Amino acid sequence: MTRFGVITFPGTLDDIDAARAVEYAGATPVPLWHADADLKDVDAVVVPGGFSYGDYLRAGAIAAQAPVLRSVVDRARAGMPVLGICNGFQVLCEAGLLPGALLRNAGLRFLCRDQWLRVENTTSTWTTRYEPGAEILVPMKNAEGRFVADEAVLDELEGEGRVLFRYVGDGPTQGNPNGSLRDIAGICSADGRIAGLMPHPEHAIDPLTGPTDDGLGLVYSAVDALAQTVGATR
Template sequence: MTARVGVITFPGTLDDVDAARAVRYSGVEAVPLWHADADLHGVDAVVVPGGFSYGDYLRAGAIAAQAPVMRAVIDAAKSGMPVLGICNGFQVLCEAGLLPGALVRNAGLKFVCRDQWLRAENTTSAWTSRYESGAEILIPLKNAEGRYVAPEAVLDELEGEGRVLFRYIGSATADTTLAPANPNGAQRDIAGICSADGRIAGLMPHPEHAIDPLTGPTDDGLGFFFSVVDFLEGVKVS
């Protein structure tokens, strides 16, 4: 049976169509989920996509974290369902308590939009098993509140448990005076993290915008979606 991956739409979401397209590129069914849905309609995994859910009022992701569909996502995640939060989705997962830390205003208080180099740190999670450890990938980034922060004890725990998925790095050919390797001042250059069991992941850059060189800088983002398909189909994550 073909896996079914749900993609949530909140008022203000703008990357749900691209996220659903990325899911389809991985060969499985993309199932639309609405913010007011009380259940997940039998999906096997969930993507919480980027955008400006509820206009980013209060804090980015704060209202979306209280939406009916997120109650179902929280319950399913606690039961082992894979969940990926991208950009605003990462903010939502932190606000919902599914991932530690928070995303706050970028250093310099400016919106950043650019293609961003990342280095794979954890390739054993449900969402990153298709990458080689240390692999460098190029995918788009666009955020104003993308600076990952957490208490030092939490950061040490993430590092010690290998739960940092990707870090921001610079290109060997880039002028770092014009485009610093870390685009938003995230602590320890953290671009994405995961839960202790590797099933819940959050990432500020946008892998769904890098699935086809025709429409993105690379197809480096496809690994996220093929990884979760492997996981759902029982391929050993190692």
């Protein structure tokens, strides 16, 4: 069975939710501790949301230097799929696995609400289960979710199809909630294996507890991709 590592840092809030999403998708969650460099032979890693190390210095800055993240960076550069959610997205940017940065929201307010996203790329490791242009509803909760990058980087992301999700929706509580440039909610690496987004798909895996089960598509997509490689090597 495919093994997904789920990291816990001091201040992580959503590791249990991420592990539950992995289980819902039929894979095995494997707890990974921030101070332990051993990735326990996992096939993919989820860097979940929260406030790692209290968001001191900058959100995600200290976590990016943790022993477990150094191992994740090495494995990711060798081809292992990695997903960063909210604080995890910030960590991946701080670690240099994804471009850009996440700054304080426009208006300087913490936002917590259900958010519509449009799926822009359905060929990455984490998005093949979605239809092109599909709109999904997942929760978001962040104070530092405003994605920024210089124009050259933004043009590169757009030109290479590396924007995975955009904020969409009509009305005062939808649309671009935090001022992210070009409405970007999530991006991926050039090979599509490393992805990050600010909203929380792990909170949308069951209509009983979330607004939808739309978030499961990310984990199912990665399970599909890994089934083609993991089974051949085990």
